Amino acid sequence: MVSQPDQPLTLRGPSSVVSARTASRPHASSRSKRYNRSHAGGSSYIPQNEFPVFSHSGDVEVLIRAGGRENRYLLHKHTLTRCSGFFEASTSQEWSKASVLPLPEPSSRELTRIGEEAAGNGGNEVARPGADSPTPLKRWRYELDPGSSHDDIPMLIQKEAGTPGSASSASSTQPSSLFGGAVASANTATARKTAAHSHTHSTSAFFRSVANLSLSPTKVDQSPPLTQADADLLRDYDNLFRIFYNYPPVLDGINIADAYVQCKSLLTLADQYDALAVVGPRVDHHLLQFQSRLWKQIAKYPVSYLRLGYLSRSKVIFQEALIHVVGQWPAGERSIRHSFPDIVLDIIEDKVDELEETVSRIEGRLFRLSLTNSRGERVSPGSSYLDWLAVSFFRQWLADNTSPPPLPPPPPSSSRGHSSRSAAVVVASIPTAPNLASLGRTYRTLGSVAGAGYLGHDECKRFLKLTPELYSRDNLRRFEKRIDELKSAAREIVRPLMGSELELELERCATTGGNNDAGISNAPVAASGMTSYLTCVRVMERDLPWAIED
Numbered sequence: 001m002v003s004q005p006d007q008p009l010t011l012r013g014p015s016s017v018v019s020a021r022t023a024s025r026p027h028a029s030s031r032s033k034r035y036n037r038s039h040a041g042g043s044s045y046i047p048q049n050e051f052p053v054f055s056h057s058g059d060v061e062v063l064i065r066a067g068g069r070e071n072r073y074l075l076h077k078h079t080l081t082r083c084s085g086f087f088e089a090s091t092s093q094e095w096s097k098a099s100v101l102p103l104p105e106p107s108s109r110e111l112t113r114i115g116e117e118a119a120g121n122g123g124n125e126v127a128r129p130g131a132d133s134p135t136p137l138k139r140w141r142y143e144l145d146p147g148s149s150h151d152d153i154p155m156l157i158q159k160e161a162g163t164p165g166s167a168s169s170a171s172s173t174q175p176s177s178l179f180g181g182a183v184a185s186a187n188t189a190t191a192r193k194t195a196a197h198s199h200t201h202s203t204s205a206f207f208r209s210v211a212n213l214s215l216s217p218t219k220v221d222q223s224p225p226l227t228q229a230d231a232d233l234l235r236d237y238d239n240l241f242r243i244f245y246n247y248p249p250v251l252d253g254i255n256i257a258d259a260y261v262q263c264k265s266l267l268t269l270a271d272q273y274d275a276l277a278v279v280g281p282r283v284d285h286h287l288l289q290f291q292s293r294l295w296k297q298i299a300k301y302p303v304s305y306l307r308l309g310y311l312s313r314s315k316v317i318f319q320e321a322l323i324h325v326v327g328q329w330p331a332g333e334r335s336i337r338h339s340f341p342d343i344v345l346d347i348i349e350d351k352v353d354e355l356e357e358t359v360s361r362i363e364g365r366l367f368r369l370s371l372t373n374s375r376g377e378r379v380s381p382g383s384s385y386l387d388w389l390a391v392s393f394f395r396q397w398l399a400d401n402t403s404p405p406p407l408p409p410p411p412p413s414s415s416r417g418h419s420s421r422s423a424a425v426v427v428a429s430i431p432t433a434p435n436l437a438s439l440g441r442t443y444r445t446l447g448s449v450a451g452a453g454y455l456g457h458d459e460c461k462r463f464l465k466l467t468p469e470l471y472s473r474d475n476l477r478r479f480e481k482r483i484d485e486l487k488s489a490a491r492e493i494v495r496p497l498m499g500s501e502l503e504l505e506l507e508r509c510a511t512t513g514g515n516n517d518a519g520i521s522n523a524p525v526a527a528s529g530m531t532s533y534l535t536c537v538r539v540m541e542r543d544l545p546w547a548i549e550d
Helices: 015-023 026-035 077-083 085-090 106-121 169-173 188-215 228-244 256-272 276-288 292-300 302-312 315-327 333-339 342-367 385-402 416-429 436-446 457-465 473-493 503-512 545-549
Strands: 060-066 069-075 099-101 137-145 155-159
Touching: 060 228, 069 077, 069 228, 077 085, 077 228, 228 256, 228 276, 256 276, 256 292, 256 302, 276 302, 276 315, 292 302, 292 315, 292 503, 302 315, 302 333, 315 342, 315 436, 315 503, 333 342, 342 385, 342 436, 342 473, 342 545, 385 436, 385 457, 385 473, 436 473, 457 473
Parallel strands: 060 137
Antiparallel strands: 060 069, 099 137, 137 155
């Protein structure tokens, strides 16, 4: 028979009760936390796995240096290749200069796994891809090359990872790991002995450094201040990578002029690295927040915003700028032909042809406009001379404002042959038709509500006084009435040209509750908010250059 102890048998309660009982002993929990702390010496900082340095999972190192400053990024190949054609091509098998990193020894892999499990118990577990896989790890490295001359455009170039000239001296003497540190030494016995010695040394060194910190003066940054160009370069690259990782770019949200310069610089950089498809929507979203201020800026600088809208693939900005450019054609033509691709130039010329065709058709109707007598017959010099004069007066004004200026006389010359050549040069240099901007002012005047911008009372009075036998108060009143009938008919004819597709004018009309016939001015944007040129051009989805390219 087996004798049983006299002590009573203690039964263990449920897990919830045990955990509650354990929680009621604070000293035990504090001891457990204290035992989990590292006493190996040095800092207990755990590298973060987040933008801009993914210490645990990043495999592409990018160094941006400018003006004595350096921004370091440790990013992911799959993200960069998805957002940028440059990174997709340079990391391909044909162009890649990736370094194959040696795998850690089994013992170090086990230590790594234990460390990750300890971190996982604290709720901060981070997966390390490839830590337990025999697949070799790769790492890419890029550095910004400023170029050999002042005119060169700085460009990222690929270098061998872990070679001399890297970010740290340790990486230049030892092969770098994927996580930014050096690969564990093969001599693990020596490493353990060195770690035991460094534990005591680092602890005393830590207290000495704290004591010296209170005695040493504050260290002043001796690096020279950044120039505006260097600051812009660092900002653009940072915004580029922020957008790649779905972070909002740091752009001016108050001053639209500064925001335009920053967005243009960012788009130029994105175009350089074939990343417009990703960066463009972010720029579009930022600029559209300015609303009315944006529309006014586009009206002032349509060619500049046309390029920005093209690069960002912004339908609203491109359409707004295109309407201004077509309405003022050929203003800005030389700049557009020099700096835009042929596809954009073709779109502009097509819209100009469409507008000129519409203007030509309406112009023919205006010149055929006439008055009728009480029997419904067109007036003539024989049937109603005064009414015929009103029609002639209107047509003369229309011809003067829709025709090119008369040719100047040829310059005098002693040689007849030289005179003929000079005249030919003068004739060739003068356009055969007025530009769309001047025609736009004419038709805007014809389409105004009151028609007060032309053929007013004083003009009619001066015209009738040229024929004294016809001038009288009654004839002047009748003449003005017939002119008003012609104005009213002309206003209906030009109505198709008075429509506007501009956000600038649509917003103005919505605010004032008016229409597009508010006022006429020689300025590009009248005081009323309406342009003086034609803005009836319609830009469809199929007219956008990226829709044509796709």
